[in-house]
Amino acid sequence: MVCILWFHGPQCRDVSLRLDQLVLDLTNPVKKETALLELSKKRESFPELAPYLWHSFGTVAALLQEIVVIYPLLQPPQLTSSGSNRVCNALALLQCVASHPETRTLFLEANIPLFLYPFLNSTSKARPFEYLRLTSLGVIGALVKVDDPAVISFLLNTEIIPLCLRTMETGSELSKTVATFIVQKILLDEEGLAYICATAERFFAVGTVLSSMVEGLVEAPSVRLLKHIVRCYLRLSDNRCARDALRACTPEPLRSPAFTACLRDDAVTCRWLAQLLVNAGFFADAREVCAENLQPSPLLQL
Template sequence: MYPDGKPEYLYQMRMSTQPSPASANVDREKIYQWILELTNPDTREGALFELSKKREVVPDLAPMLWNSFGTTAALLQEIINIYPAINPPTLNAHQSNRVCNALALLQCVASHPETRSQFLLAHIPLFLYPFLHTVSKTRSFEYLRLTSLGVIGALVKTDEQEVITFLLTTEIIPLCLRIMESGSELSKTVATFILQKILLDESGLSYICQTYDRFSHVAMILGKMVLSLAKEPSARLLKHVVRCYLRLSDNPRAREALRQCLPDQLRDTTFNSCLAEDKSTKHWLTQLLKNLDTPGNGADQQVGISPLASQ
């Protein structure tokens, strides 16, 4: 403890985190003070609110949070304190806003290259999974699920192998699939983005296509989403669905299965209006259909995934 009563680690943060141009207009002393206040239950709520607003303009906020004494424990305490409110579902707007501010700070830590590996090694994402299990349609729960998905989305956005390797050891795929089937449009979009990123990794594609059950579950949910999009179009959601299908078509056994079970709506003119203004999705869909129309070779005939896997 230094003479002015402030902990030594705050002085170390001052020495190691020089202000960048983007954060030049931010009062650093206030940032340090709010971080200190996170460890005090009486001042934590206000500090969560203020820091969550500043996370986009303080580039080094993540290492400051992660390396300050007691801060991560305080954020996890905010998450754990909400568990009793999710079953039975009694979560109110105030509770949801407060825990989502804590989640926003964890997303900041998950996004930063200096703290991401440690974030995974500590298995922090697992604390969020109970929120992804919830099914209540109220705004409080939807906001909670969406913000939790945002933390996972921030991890996969980096395209790092260690992130996919970690997620494949967890239940994130079935959790995302359930949200893709029954969530709001925005939650569906983020969940499908996470699945897309997992599929784009070689280990993720191999994992999903390794067994009949895994592939069939993914194909079934994607098929349901296409049917839903045909009734209520969403260009941004369609983009991720098509990209998932295209990536699945890179696997020989999955490609053979998709020849039999790809929804007709992706082959006809159902989505022409969406595709007219989205060249990338149109290109991906054209490539997908080209992949599926290419005659099968020996690899496509391997026994493993049934051609009717999604039925």
């Protein structure tokens, strides 16, 4: 057990001892569920909780045990709300580890994200499964939030893109938003953009899902989700082959002022959309979105 060195004073020592005990309880089958709940609720209060969890004997194994034990409940779908809540508390602690600069690389080197992929592969729309999907996406989202090429390189060697595309097609609005954010962050990395645009099959897999999502937003608008979709399209237009393809496959609603009016209070996204339309050759449509006289952005030499 490592020591918590950031606590000072009698009251803080009491907190330190309490946290020590909760982490120890993660390896006690009788006390584990309560410890998971308490630590997940307190995780924001302790900036150095992640290295403490990682370096404490048996703790990460105890968290992974919570994940693998419910694999048999995924198909056929048998997961209960209480079971989902328990594993999501474990995932919240793993997200803490994934987002900390001291433990992020160790988290990847141990291939821990792969343990989450069966949850993303589930297609059940029942609330326990949706909560599980969303929390799992949150762990991956925490990894990509920091612009680290090593994270993107790791993810590209896994099945994360097809899994995100599946969620973007079938998940709740919030799950779709997080999955689209992950794809966006992959695209914003040069290796990620090159990977997705390396073959027509990969490009059209992403493009087809993005287009389908835009069509879905015609009936059920979501500014938050649309913002990420527009950024994905704009980034794709930085690639020469993708830009040529977007001249023919940019979704019609993105060129419609009636559809994009929901963005009028978001100057950044309006400019992204206008730049996308300019890059794809729709200059008149771009002027309807943004009064700025934009020119096609330079193509990346990948």
